[in-house]
Amino acid sequence: MIIKLFLTFFKLGALTFGGGYAMVAMMEEECVEKKNFITKEEFLNIVTIAESTPGPLSVNLATYIGHKQLGLFGAIVSTLGVVLPSVFIIYIISIFFENIFEINIVKNAFIGIRIAIGIIIVRSSLNLFCEEYKNTKYKIISITLFVIYFFIVFITEIINKPISTVYYIFFAFIISIILLMVKKNDLF
Amino acid sequence: MIYFRLFVSFLYVGFFSFGGSVSAIPLVREISLNNKWLTLEEFENIIAISESTPGGLIANLATYVGALKAGFIGSLIATLGAILPAFFIIIIVNKFLNKVIKNERIKYIFFILRVCILGLIFGIGCFLLIDSIGLFDYFINIKDSILNEFYLNNNFFYREYVVKIIILVLVLFVMALYKKFSKKPISSILLIFISALLGIIINMLL
Numbered sequence: 279m280i281i282k283l284f285l286t287f288f289k290l291g292a293l294t295f296g297g298g299y300a301m302v303a304m305m306e307e308e309c310v311e312k313k314n315f316i317t318k319e320e321f322l323n324i325v326t327i328a329e330s331t332p333g334p335l336s337v338n339l340a341t342y343i344g345h346k347q348l349g350l351f352g353a354i355v356s357t358l359g360v361v362l363p364s365v366f367i368i369y370i371i372s373i374f375f376e377n378i379f380e381i382n383i384v385k386n387a388f389i390g391i392r393i394a395i396g397i398i399i400v401r402s403s404l405n406l407f408c409e410e411y412k413n414t415k416y417k418i419i420s421i422t423l424f425v426i427y428f429f430i431v432f433i434t435e436i437i438n439k440p441i442s443t444v445y446y447i448f449f450a451f452i453i454s455i456i457l458l459m460v461k462k463n464d465l466f
Numbered sequence: 467m468i469y470f471r472l473f474v475s476f477l478y479v480g481f482f483s484f485g486g487s488v489s490a491i492p493l494v495r496e497i498s499l500n501n502k503w504l505t506l507e508e509f510e511n512i513i514a515i516s517e518s519t520p521g522g523l524i525a526n527l528a529t530y531v532g533a534l535k536a537g538f539i540g541s542l543i544a545t546l547g548a549i550l551p552a553f554f555i556i557i558i559v560n561k562f563l564n565k566v567i568k569n570e571r572i573k574y575i576f577f578i579l580r581v582c583i584l585g586l587i588f589g590i591g592c593f594l595l596i597d598s599i600g601l602f603d604y605f606i607n608i609k610d611s612i613l614n615e616f617y618l619n620n621n622f623f624y625r626e627y628v629v630k631i632i633i634l635v636l637v638l639f640v641m642a643l644y645k646k647f648s649k650k651p652i653s654s655i656l657l658i659f660i661s662a663l664l665g666i667i668i669n670m671l672l
Contacts, residue, residue: 289655291520291521292520293520293655293658294520294521295518295519295520295658298522298523299587299590299591300654301522302587303654304654304655307653307654322580322583322584323563323567323576323580324563325583326576326579326580326583327559327563328556329583330484331484331552331555331556331559332480332481332482332483332484332551332552332555333480333483333524333548333549333551333552333553333555333556334521334522334523334524334525334548334549334552335522336521336522336525337522337525337549337552337553338552338556341552341553341556341557342556342559342560345556345557345560346560350557353553353556353557357549357553360521361521361525361545361549363520363521364519364520364521364522364525364526364529365521365525365529365541365542365545367519367520367521368515368516368519368521368526368529368530368533368541369529369533369538369541371515371519371530372530372533372534372541373533376511378515379514379515379518382669383666386665386666386668386669386670387662387663387665387666388518388662388665389598389629389630389633389665389669390633390637390661390662390663390664390665390666390668391518391658391661391662391665392594392598393595393598393599393630393633393634393637393661393665394637394654394657394658394660394661394662395594395598395658396591396592396594396595396596396597396598397595397637397638397641397657398591398654398657398658399587399588399590399591399594399595400588400591400592400595401591401651402587402591402654403584403585403587403588403591404588406584407581407584407585407588410577410580410581410584414577416577419578419581420577420581423578423581423582423585424581424582424584424585424588425585426585427581427582427583427584427585427586427589428585428586428588428589428592429589430589431585431586431589431590431593432589432592432593435589435590435593436593436602442489443586444484444489446582446583446586447579447582447583449582450578450579450582450583451575451579453578453582454574454575454577454578454579455575457574457578458571458574458575
């Protein structure tokens with residue numbers, strides 16, 4: 279079990295290029311669907327929390343899932359697993375390949391990888407939202423908020439004035455409180 | 467002593483980087499420049515490398531700076547410092563979460579948070595995808611060349627974008643093919659490998 283935990287996160291840690299959200303997608307595939315370490319809903323909840331807490335998203339997720347499986351020891355194993363591959367890779371790069379992106383093959387591979395990352399993030403977030411939409415009775419509010427957040431994020435990124443994620447989360451929290459106070463029937 | 471300095475500095479980064487890499491970058495810049503560890507140019511190179519290599523940006527930055535300043539042990543110590551605060555915070559959160567989440571209201575709050583965050587992630591994904599084909603740069607270039615009334619060398623100008631669009635189309639094609647033959651969608655990890663390969667091949671052919 280320990281080995282399974284370590285290897286799963288080692289694999290994830292070694293292969294998640296493009297950081298955060300691609301990592302979320304891959305972690306969901308591995309931990310929820312393949313290995314059943316955690317349910318999808320719990321996974322999404324912890325992603326939400328991990329966005330607000332300090333530290334790398336990948337580490338937060340790994341720590342949580344490892345802790346859930348095997349307590350403190352599990353947390354240590356999964357966290358080390360997810361962090362170690364990149365430590366080795368970066369260390370080697372720092373010695374030998376300061377200009378790794380001037381090697382044509384590497385540069386070209388990353389052109390492809392960047393495209394894949396975009397696809398992965400789009401695919402994963404859309405799938406997860408469709409699941410939320412299916413499972414909830416609050417259809418209108420869920421799709422409204424999803425679309426609003428999508429547009430605001432997309433536009434602010436295009437015009438190059440991104441807003442920190444923390445503000446998005448805080449605002450969503452405020453919205454949820456307001457909705458809680460305002461809702462009478464089960465419309466939202 | 468450098469090890470202690472690295473550890474404490476990245477403890478600071480790890481503790482205050484709420485919301486991930488967006489807040490981490492200024493913090494790392496702050497400690498790198500204050501400690502005179504990096505020049506601005508070195509810092510920017512490190513950001514580029516850390517964003518492209520596996521692993522989270524924060525941990526990668528710590529590893530890189532630690533490696534540059536104090537070898538392998540330095541990279542381990544810096545990385546440890548960067549992730550320790552998050553580690554303990556999450557463990558504490560886990561202890562509370564399961565008790566707190568039974569409440570209907572809390573469940574609702576988390577539901578709202580989830581759909582918002584998914585919208586956010588979807589937005590970022592769309593942006594990254596379009597950016598990865600170079601569409602935004604393409605329009606900026608067009609705008610610039612019209613404003614400045616010069617015409618860039620056509621072949622060179624378009625090749626980059628054509629290559630990327632071809633790669634995208636092929637990747638999507640491979641995804642559809644895979645799903646057709648194995649009934650399941652392609653795994654992300656496999657998708658990355660295939661896209662990397664296509665990136666190399668298409669650039670070689672064109």
